[in-house]
Amino acid sequence: MVQQEIRRGPWTEQEDFKLVYFVTMFGDRRWDFIAKVSGLNRTGKSCRLRWVNYLHPDLKRGKLTPQEEKLVMELHSKWGNRWSRIARKLPGRTDNEIKNYWRTHMRKKKAQEKKRAASLASRVSSSCQSSLSSNNHVVDSHASKEAGEEIGEKGYTMDDIWNDIVESEENIYNLQPVYDGHSEEGCNFSCPPPMPSPSWDEYNSHPLWVMDEEESNKMLFPDQYFPCYDQGNAYF
DNA sequence: AAGCAATGCAACCGCGCAGAC
DNA sequence: CGTCTGCGCGGTTGCATTGCT
DSSP states (O other): OOOOOOOOSSOOHHHHHHHHHHHHHHOSSOHHHHHHHHTOOOOHHHHHHHIIIIIOTTOOOSSOOHHHHHHHHHHHHHHSSOHHHHHHTSTTOOHHHHHHHHHHHHHHHHHHHHHHHHHHHHHHHTTTOOOOOOTTOOOOOOOOOOTTTOOTTTTOOHHHHHHHHHHGGGSEESOOOSOOOOOOTTOSSOOOOOOOEEOHHHHHTSTTOOOOHHHHHHHHSHHHHOTTEETTEEOO
8 A cells, every 4th residue: 555645734624623533432542543544644643732732622722811820930930841740730721832831921031131131231321311211011912812712714613623523412323432531640631521423424414524435434334444443442 | 005023823853751562 | 671662742843923113
């Protein structure tokens, strides 16, 4: 078989949808396996990252609250750049998010210090100038864009995707995921409760969920395609 | 209105660790 | 005990968006 080229770069809604589906089916552990069977042509690493940092249902969206910011400060002073460790103390926040926040924070701080130093120097050099400049004001209030609330131009949010899945509960297709919600120590959120796999018809009609016949057969009859999949139960 | 700089954030990379064999 | 494989972590990059001149 010809090895398909590994996809990189931004994820599409369809890829997200697929990933959510397969993680719901197999759990958020075997990333290489999920990467393979989902036909995403992504690495397991990439799948994991996308799930952990963006698709996980327990993730909070938007800016850190002042309380969270304070906690990050405290924990960072205690632990340094142990982002994952810090993230565990902030439910719904990821290490990546906190890391990005910290970088931004440090950048602002540095800019602030630079300004301060510059204004100090100018005051020293021109002692006659007594005007106390208000340069110290930090430009830190950004008209906050709704961080990550919307995916793509159509504004199809992850919540929408999850709603789609949850709504399809009525059409329970009798696959029981073996995965029962791992929540390892060291993960700041737990895996969502096993969701009933939606019927294929449900997805077939969904514009995001279009794939070729073989792929759809794989999903409907996984035991025929994946030796590790036995009567609706995956074993590894 | 246009161009440029700053900012925010998703995604990738490389390394190290742990478990399986 | 050494090797291999998969995963997690921290650092970094690149791009899109926003703000400023």
